[in-house]
Amino acid sequence: MPCPLCDDSGWKPVERDGARFVTRCECWRDTLATRLLTDARLPRRYQHCSLDTFVTYGNESLQRAVAAAKVVADKFPTVDRGLFLLGPPGVGKTHIAVATLKAIVERKRITALFYDTRELLRAIRQTYDASEAATESTVLRPILGCDLLVLDDLGAEKSTEWVEETLNLIVNHRYSERKTTMFTSNYDDKPDISDxxxxxxxxxxxxRSRLHEMCEFIHLDGADYRELPPNGDVDDLRMMWQQRRQQPMKTRALPSRANPARAQLRSPDQGDGQLKWTGGRAGT
Ligand SMILES: [Zn+2]
Incomplete structure (x- = not known):
């Protein structure tokens, strides 16, 4: 059925002070939001997410995260910093990030993108394959230029020099262009490089230091939603959260990694990181 206001033209006639002109129809705005959300690449299992329906079951860290997300959604685009949501798997970090993205797109109708970090790196890497139609810049341009970017599960990727360079390029570009970016990570933000x-x-x-400049870090802890039985409710979540809190931090297992990290293992004050190879001596 065509729109009764604009007959699907996207422009509706209005009359003010005896003058007639046209303005954007509400249906056009709704269609635009739908299109922007489709383009944002939200994973199907998170498409229903909303900040208003997120269940916090009396968990203060989740309440804090949702409150901070609502502030970002309300103030966008005049926000100084994005959000960095950290915490063990299954507590709701991705849910909150997606819900924030959706709230902003629906209200402000801006361009946004959601990417799992590993998937993004894979997509960029694939463009190096000569048989691929997409080029590096066709994948990177929207990542660098969109109004809002969510990078999910940062740190899960195997760190190589190329990965570091690519992520630094994205993060630094968005920082210098003052584009809002949100991140989630399963890794704890403790200043211990040996862990x-x-x-x-x-x-x-x-x-890490750049991310602290561009994001508010919010630590979440709670029940693992993925362990909630299909008929589970708020009381189950509360109970699961209590049980999890009694476990020592270490056993709230992170996904096991086949490849150990190899991100810059030297501290910034250790100079250029050159190998202290003593040269020629080996032959003597
Ligand atoms: Zn219309």
Missing amino acids: PDSLLCRIGYRM
Whole structure:
């Protein structure tokens, strides 16, 4: 059925002070939001997410995260910093990130993109294959230029020099262009580079310090929603959360990694990181 206001032209006639002109119809705005959300590449299982329906079951860290997300959604685009949501798997980080993206797109009708970090790197890498139609810039341009970017599961990728360079390029570009970016990560933001489960070990000093400049870090802890039985409810979540809290941090297992991290393992004040090879002596 065509729109009764504009007959699907997207422009509706209005009359003000005796003058007649046209203005954008509401249906056009709704269609635009739908299109922008389709283009945002939200994973299907998260498409229903919303900040208003997110269940926090009395968990303060989740309440804090949702409150901060609502502030970003309300103030966008005049926000100084994006959000960095950290915490163990299954607590709702991706849910909150997607819900924030949706709220902003629906209200402000801006361009947004969601990417799992590993998937993004894979997509860029694929463009190096000569048989691929997409080029590096066709994948990168929207990542660098969209109004809002969500990078999910940062740190899960195997760190190589190329991965570091690529992620630094994206993060630094968005930082200097003052584009809002949100991240999620399963890794803890402790300043201990020797701990393989620290965000620092996964992404290196340079990236971590830049991320602290461009994001508000919010630590979430809670029940693992993925362990909630299909007929489970808020009370189950509360109970699961209590049980999880009684476990020592270490056993709230992170996904096991076949490849150990290799992000900049030197501290920034250790100079250029050149190998202290003593040269020629080996032959003597
Ligand atoms: Zn219309």
